[in-house]
Amino acid sequence: VGSGEVLGEFASVQDAANMLGASVSNMYNALRKKRLIKKRMFAYKEITTPTGSLLSLKESHEHEPKQRVIVQNKDVNPTGTPTGLVNTLLTSKYPVSTKHHQQSNGSVLLLDIFVAGRVYPLDSMDQVRGTRRTGGQALYFPQVHYSFSGDLSTRLRKAAQNSFGQIMPSDEGGSNYTDGVILAGFPYLRPSRNRCSLYACHDALKVLLQLLKQEYENGKTMRDVDLTVRIYTESDYAWRLLQNSTRLMQWGSFDSLDDFQYEVEGPKYMANPDLLWALSRTFCKLINHVALVDTNGKPASLGKTLHITYHHISDKYLDDLGMNENMRNLPSLARRAANWYYNRAKPKQ
Numbered sequence: 001v002g003s004g005e006v007l008g009e010f011a012s013v014q015d016a017a018n019m020l021g022a023s024v025s026n027m028y029n030a031l032r033k034k035r036l037i038k039k040r041m042f043a044y045k046e047i048t049t050p051t052g053s054l055l056s057l058k059e060s061h062e063h064e065p066k067q068r069v070i071v072q073n074k075d076v077n078p079t080g081t082p083t084g085l086v087n088t089l090l091t092s093k094y095p096v097s098t099k100h101h102q103q104s105n106g107s108v109l110l111l112d113i114f115v116a117g118r119v120y121p122l123d124s125m126d127q128v129r130g131t132r133r134t135g136g137q138a139l140y141f142p143q144v145h146y147s148f149s150g151d152l153s154t155r156l157r158k159a160a161q162n163s164f165g166q167i168m169p170s171d172e173g174g175s176n177y178t179d180g181v182i183l184a185g186f187p188y189l190r191p192s193r194n195r196c197s198l199y200a201c202h203d204a205l206k207v208l209l210q211l212l213k214q215e216y217e218n219g220k221t222m223r224d225v226d227l228t229v230r231i232y233t234e235s236d237y238a239w240r241l242l243q244n245s246t247r248l249m250q251w252g253s254f255d256s257l258d259d260f261q262y263e264v265e266g267p268k269y270m271a272n273p274d275l276l277w278a279l280s281r282t283f284c285k286l287i288n289h290v291a292l293v294d295t296n297g298k299p300a301s302l303g304k305t306l307h308i309t310y311h312h313i314s315d316k317y318l319d320d321l322g323m324n325e326n327m328r329n330l331p332s333l334a335r336r337a338a339n340w341y342y343n344r345a346k347p348k349q
Contacts, residue, residue, distance in 0.1 A: 013028060013031070030042060031043065031044060086222070089143055092143040094143045108228050111141075111143060111208070111229045112142055112143065112229075112232065113140070113230070114142070114231075114233075115140075115197075115203065115330070116234050117137050117196025117199060119133050119335075119338050120133065120135075120136070120335060120338035132342075134339075135186025135199075135338050136196065137182075137184050138330050139203055139207065140181050140182075141181075144177070144178075145181075156177050157175075158214065160175065160177070160207060160210075162210045165187060166187060166341060167183070168184060168337045168341075174340065180326070182203075183334070184337060185340070185344070186341065191338075194270075197233060198235075198242075198279065199275055201231060201233055201310065202278060202279035202282060204231045205279065209282070212291075216302070223301040223304055225303045226305045227305070228307045229309075230311055231308065232310075232312070233310065234313040236312070239310060239311070239312045243311075243312075245283075245308070248279075249280075251276065251281075253284060254277065254280075262276065262277075286302070287308065289301070
């Protein structure tokens with residue numbers, strides 16, 4: 001298996017096969033014969049058993065719970081020794097990401113995030129007037145889905161747990177971190193499709209901050225990294241509010257909601273200033289590199305440059321990628337989260 005860099009570690013052969021989209025039998029065969037499978041080399045990792053001895057996982061299947069499988073990168077990394085997050089973005093097979101690297105000669109790393117928000121019951125006043133409603137958000141990180149590294153899915157889970165209070169668990173058909181999907185309930189008053197969509201756009205920033213914070217806390221510097229983050233929404237309402245980054249920076253410069261001054265098309269209340277100001281504030285802190293401070297109270301490095309933009313999911317740049325299942329189903333996933341939150345918060349009889 002050579003001296004290739006380790007990209008990820010899996011708890012079992014089954015997990016590795018699931019990540020790769022291969023059958024378990026083919027995975028075992030590739031491990032046994034030390035062959036590439038879908039252009040990746042996998043190997044067993046020796047681990048220490050409770051008795052202190054080393055167990056070659058290749059030799060015994062009755063120790064299945066202790067199995068660890070690693071995937072190694074046999075390609076030369078153009079950036080030398082990147083951070084964990086950077087390494088994942090470089091090696092992801094996300095088609096748009098690959099094209100972006102080629103166009104920028106590898107100097108700029110790309111992270112795409114897709115978001116959607118919905119309510120339950122349906123967002124129609126004729127149907128729900130006088131009834132209780134709840135909201136839900138769905139976030140999709142395609143680089144996690146297309147990655148061979150189990151590391152980023154673990155990081156994504158931790159980032160979600162530090163960002164949200166009401167996460168729909170995977171055993172209830174909710175979040176699937178291996179696929180890069182997070183489902184969560186809307187924690188504020190007056191849920192509507194517009195408010196949930198706007199809040200989902202803020203959720204993306206919060207998860208991004210937690211991912212960058214993990215890099216910093218792990219002692220991995222990103223000061224030489226140029227990171228571009230594109231957040232895609234299927235909401236016309238949210239996109240119209242957030243498409244102008246200069247305006248977001250201006251809004252984020254206000255220190256409090258009471259001071260918040262904004263100009264938007266249409267009635268001001270429809271801009272949902274309570275959510276819009278909080279989003280703009282987080283956006284501004286990230287761009288200005290003051291969202292995280294070190295132990296001395298000084299801004300921590302979150303990258304050489306950090307460029308964040310909001311886009312509509314109909315963006316022509318996605319034409320080459322095509323809509324995969326998670327992108328197409330994002331609104332229904334958000335509605336599923338809203339339904340889950342509705343049942344979870346339902347008063348007991």
